[in-house]
Amino acid sequence: MSKDFETAKKFSNSWNNVYNPSVYTYEQVTEWIAPWNVNEMKGQSVLELGCGSGAILDHLQKICNISLTGIDLGSCVDTARKLLNENVNIIQADLTDHKYILSLLGRFDRCYTIGVLHHLREPQKGFESLIELTKPGGYFHAWVYAHEGNWIVRIFVEPLRIFANQIPWWFNKFIIALPLSVPFYFYAKLCSLLKKFGFSNLRIPLFDYMLWISIRDFRFHHHVVFDQLVTPTTHYIKRERIEKWLKHPLIEPDSIYIKFRNGNGWKFGGRIKTR
Ligand SMILES: C[S@@+](CC[C@H](N)C(=O)[O-])C[C@H]1O[C@@H](n2cnc3c(N)ncnc32)[C@H](O)[C@@H]1O
Numbered sequence: 001m002s003k004d005f006e007t008a009k010k011f012s013n014s015w016n017n018v019y020n021p022s023v024y025t026y027e028q029v030t031e032w033i034a035p036w037n038v039n040e041m042k043g044q045s046v047l048e049l050g051c052g053s054g055a056i057l058d059h060l061q062k063i064c065n066i067s068l069t070g071i072d073l074g075s076c077v078d079t080a081r082k083l084l085n086e087n088v089n090i091i092q093a094d095l096t097d098h099k100y101i102l103s104l105l106g107r108f109d110r111c112y113t114i115g116v117l118h119h120l121r122e123p124q125k126g127f128e129s130l131i132e133l134t135k136p137g138g139y140f141h142a143w144v145y146a147h148e149g150n151w152i153v154r155i156f157v158e159p160l161r162i163f164a165n166q167i168p169w170w171f172n173k174f175i176i177a178l179p180l181s182v183p184f185y186f187y188a189k190l191c192s193l194l195k196k197f198g199f200s201n202l203r204i205p206l207f208d209y210m211l212w213i214s215i216r217d218f219r220f221h222h223h224v225v226f227d228q229l230v231t232p233t234t235h236y237i238k239r240e241r242i243e244k245w246l247k248h249p250l251i252e253p254d255s256i257y258i259k260f261r262n263g264n265g266w267k268f269g270g271r272i273k274t275r
Helices: 005-015 026-033 055-060 076-083 098-105 123-132 151-164 169-196 207-213 218-229 239-245
Strands: 045-049 067-072 089-092 108-114 134-145 257-261 265-271
Touching (some): 005 169, 005 218, 026 055, 045 055, 045 123, 055 067, 067 076, 076 089, 089 098, 098 123, 108 123, 151 169, 169 207, 207 218, 239 257, 239 265
Parallel strands (some): 067 089
Antiparallel strands (some): 134 265, 257 265
């Protein structure tokens, strides 16, 4: 059995009960996958590792002529299949088992993973799948929680997550996450207000992230708090670890990028050498 089985099972409690399986906006999705440009993806095969409810694929499927595949280990694949049109191929599998996925699906022009590697028992194995499942000359891209900028989450939220992920999901969602979402929501709105009054570079916790989330409604904030508390495994990944990963011999050294996102995450990626 996969080491991530428990994590995927618990995330499925979140995705199978989310208020809207297509929970992101188009702008969120295009920013998440940038520097990729959706126009460059036309006519290509694209794989998402850890697709959850299919919320990202849902926006990509509206762009014509991308051949889309999503992989997730949890029962949320059923939610994704209901959300997405039948041309999107959704597979229930362990994304760290790249040999199996390769034998089933082959390689893709592009392969991405958003918000997944930091929840794996062995994040490096997920990274290796990202590389192995991308064609020579193809592109890979990922977003993970950063160690940097997340000290407040690591100190105050992590102890709660370790407890909360073990209780029934509905208790966690409605008795723990819901009340916590109220101050979270108002803090985000306060940050947004401060920005409007010209305070754009405040050195207060998670300021840039709050600006990012503040444009969304209360239900989205609640979803994010529950998503944070539902999982048994979370790593906060240091830039130097990503730098080591990106020294992989299959990666074109000139193509790599690592960008600090919203003050609390890393977006990174590059291109696979033409072998
Ligand atoms: C935070 S969610 C992200 C979902 C989606 N990428 C998004 O951004 O909405 C993490 C997802 O990774 C999946 N996952 C965790 N470990 C996995 C594994 N070993 N193989 C496949 N999926 C896995 C979980 O089931 C969950 O749906």
